[in-house]
Amino acid sequence: MSVAKKYPGLAARGKNNATGSILQNAETDKPTIYRANCVERKTNTEYPHRVDSYREGAEYDCVFAEYRGGIRGNANFIRSNVLPVDVDGGKTIAEFQAEFADVRYELVTSKSHDKPKGSEPPCDRYHAVFYLDRMVTGIDEYTRLKDAFVRAHPYCDKGAKDGARFFYGNRLKSKQRIEGKGKPLCVDAILAEAKAAASVMPAAPQDYTRTARYKPPSVLYEGGRNAGLQRAAASLLAKHDDTPEAQAAYDAIPCKPELPQGVRNGIYSRAQAHHAQRKASGEWTPPYSGNGVLYQSNPRPLSxxxxxxxxxxxxxxxxxxxxxxxxxxxxxxxx
Structure with a gap:
């Protein structure tokens, strides 16, 4: 579904100028993106340098709001006119570009792009920064905006919703930089859509735990197909090893709408390669009980x-x- 269809209020871009808020033309003015003087330093809170674009600052750790004194923190939040999201699998770059073809954004691949990460096989991993049609000046509204967007796009990292989130820099020469040249996202349309959906949204299913026995999904819907198939492939290979039984169980998982067969095959092939690496290194052995589980770090007690x-x-x-x-x-x- 295109963004314009998902948020009908996008057609009203520009009308926000009558709301009385502090507004900014996000198509011409600088985004509220600030960089640090360091990279991959989790404890750093100083982001003194404002940059003209995410592409310019991506080699350093970056924040996406203006903070008092340049000190990152929810209590110091002043304003923001951009919305950052972290995609760690679940949506390929090509699918992302197609979904947001009419939106202005900047995308930079992360340092773990197309590499194994923990027990997960290689996949597209990237940071994207959406431009907004007006300046958001309250931390409560900003966190509600981020929460609403992530709920509507579940492949985005749910842990990156607070108002003081930063992204690690990426100094790899192989990183990709992609720019969407559409129009900014409409803040009020996203919030209105979330409010309308809240009254009819069913309770979210409980996430699988790392110790839960794997049960293939009955169906995977748009927005969760890639991530669901990645999880299914890793879990089925853990349970059955690289066997026709695992392949058949994977192929039997339906998607709505169905993904191209080439995409499904690519996900499974990457999972096979990653499984082979774990098997060769001795990190994987056949499960004793016959009920495969995901690779575990906190297993259940043995009976x-x-x-x-x-x-x-x-x-x-x-x-x-x-x-x-x-x-x-x-x-x-x-x-």
Whole structure:
């Protein structure tokens, strides 16, 4: 669905000039983007340099609002006329460009673009900064705006919604820089759409935990297809290994509207390559119970049966933590 159809109020751009707010023509004036003097420094709060565009400042850590004294923090928020989002898989760059073809934005790939990240296979990872049609001068309205946009576009990182969010710089020469030359997003249209949807929006399903047994989705809808297929591919390969059974289960997951077969095949191929790397390094072994789980960092406690049966059989068993636990036969313990 195009942005214009999703937010009918976009047709009213420019009418915000009658609202009495502090306004700015985001098509001609500088965006509220400030850069630091450092890169990848999480504890830094000083962002003294205003830049003309995200492309200009992307090699440094950046914030996307003006703060008192140049000190990043919700309490110091003054104003912003841009909306930053972090996409960590779930929407390819090509799909993003198609969705926001009529919108003004700047996109820069992140340092983890097209690389494995934790247990996730390589995919498109990038930061995008949307231009807004007016200046937002209150932290409450700004956080509501970010929350509304992320809810409407669930492939965006849900952890990047506070008013003092910053993005790490990327100094890789291979990074991509893309500019959308449409019109700014309409702040009031996004907030109005979110308010209207709140009364009819169903409760969000509980997220899978890292210890939950994987259950393939019944259907994946637009906005969550790529991320859902990436999760499905990684989980099915963890459960069945790289077998026809895993491929068949992956192919059986429906999408609405359906993705091109080439896109589906690409997602699965990247997951296969990543799974092969984990398998070769010893980070993956076949699940003991036959119920595959996602690669885990905080596994559930082992049951008595899971611990005792390997001891009776007298062999090494791989725990869900990935540790090799030596087990000895009962007769060796005098039992």
């Amino acid at each position: 008595f049966r899971e611990v005792w049966q390997p001891i009776q059989q007298g062999y090494h068993r791989t725990c869900t933590q990935g540790l090799r636990v030596p087990c000895v036969p009962l007769h060796a313990m005098g039992v």
